[in-house]
Amino acid sequence: MLKKTDCCQGVVNRKDKDGNTALHRAAAKNYPQMLKLLLACKADKNVTNQAGLTALDVARGQVNNRESINILGVCSFAGVSTLYKLWQLIVKILTEASTEIFQDMDGISSDDRNALLVILGLLLTATYQAILSPPGGVWQGAVFIVAFFLTLGLLKPFPRGFKTALQVLLAFFAICFQASIYPIIPFYFYVPLVINIFIFLVFVIMMSMCTASRVSKISVMVLGCWLLVGVIYQSFASFGS
Template sequence: MAAAEKKLYDAATKGDLATLQQLLRQDPHLLDAVSFPYSRNLLHIAITHGQVRIAEEVLKMNPRLARILDSQKLSPLHIAVEEGRLEMVKRLLVVAPETCWWRDGHDMNPVHVAAMDGNVEILEELLQQDLFPAMERLRRGQTVLHLCVKHRQLRALKVLVQKLGELVCARDDDGETLLHLAVRCNQLEMVKYLVQITKLDKEATNLMGKTALDILKESPKDPTTYSDMRRILNSLSDHSTLLGILPKMTDITMVVVVLIATMAFQAAVSPPGGVWQDDTPSHRAGQAVMASTHPKMYKHFVNANTTAFVSSLVTIMLITTGLPLEQFFFLAVATTAMWLSLTSLGVGYGASLIMTTPKEEQSLGYIVAAVVSVFLSFLLLLLLYLSVNGLRSSWRRRSADRSF
């Protein structure tokens, strides 16, 4: 190393700004011409040694150095992130924001490096600049969230899940979710956190057809974490069986309940038998004919129609307001409301049928009994199937437990 370069290096590492400025006044081209080990320039050296004043001076004189990579494909921003230099990261993001996307020799951009190191403050600064680099995949299709799990960075994972919620469902090239990886890496705290995320499919299988619980059974037993992790994953399996009792709330469900609400509203303004067209001492124009001719039956019709309308609105509200329908309570409420609206629609149909075909009249009690019987029969068959299926799954789990 030449004498001038040695003096420049010493000034940069020791923070001697006066000597640095003097050397560069003597030779203005020295800043561009000098190269240190690993093909690093003076900005790389200053950042590595935490000399912020030197780095800022270098950037003022030659901002192009912020875009120069060393022999390991590390940009100054990579080094600043790796060394935890928050102020330097902020300065570099102003000068060269595009380096957020650049990959180093390990195929990682600065966001990946910050997540791996668990530097939450720097990670939040980078995400504030641009969220998209955090969505870039690593080797074998892993995401920055997989990287957090692998390196035990729970705080960084929480920040990223908050910012990039949908990415939590991503799988790597082996089809493994974050929960698969957390179990494989024996990360109990990660597992506790991940099972609380409603978007994450806890029963997902990888390309080998294995769930997180299957991976745990095949892993060496760690006495400090195995029992707790087994209990958590078993409860997930039981919860999934419980959720199997109820249907999934889909777009089709939304269409059905909207249709029921529309039908109930239409029946309210256009009841069976029509409305009176004139005013008389016994009725007014616009009132339902059925209310005068069959008052008791009309009362049953109104009750059933109102129940169908209100329960449909409840289901619509639960689906559209973003409540966690993956949780059993909210899903049970939504499903009960949907079934209630369907049952009430059947009762309302029966009342309308009696009103419009009096010669073939059946009692409302018969209609209600028929609707309820069909409903309960379906529910009983469903519960019987799920009970048998649940007992079979429990027997399989107990058999698997005895084999370990």
């Protein structure tokens, strides 16, 4: 059941008053099959308790715990706890930012939500077309991006599979928009640089929405991979010219 929900990782990594997760307790009791099940459900073996111990550290402190140590020791390396804490801090900041931006959207009624989605759909298509039509320009992109993120935020209550499909389609739509801007922008040094910075901010906001379970990881990966390649290519093209 946990694997089918967006909150799987948050549930299995929940801590008790001593900072121990279910993985810590399973390691302390030497339950190797439970360890495998928890890891399959996205339990994080790099989480530390209040004593600063990971589940692997707990397992090493027990007697005849070799199987549990082997299960938890896969791909473990020194310093990973520090990196994990840094990642947790980044996730926390991004989640709080996303919650602050979209906090009022969840209370919108179904009728109002549907009406807003229609309006945002019109804005997306209109601004996309305005980019490519004379006199054209790149400033319409601001309207497109705002409408893009508002649409993503309004999709949260939809069924998971349907929502993911729509978000992936929107990610490809954003890719088409980005690909359409570059051929028409003037190739002064600062213009591609500003566009690339703007695109990076778009990806950061997508990441913040992903950490708050508002968008799917697939849509973020699609958009992120494309934008990374596009930014690198345009940077080399600008440098060469």
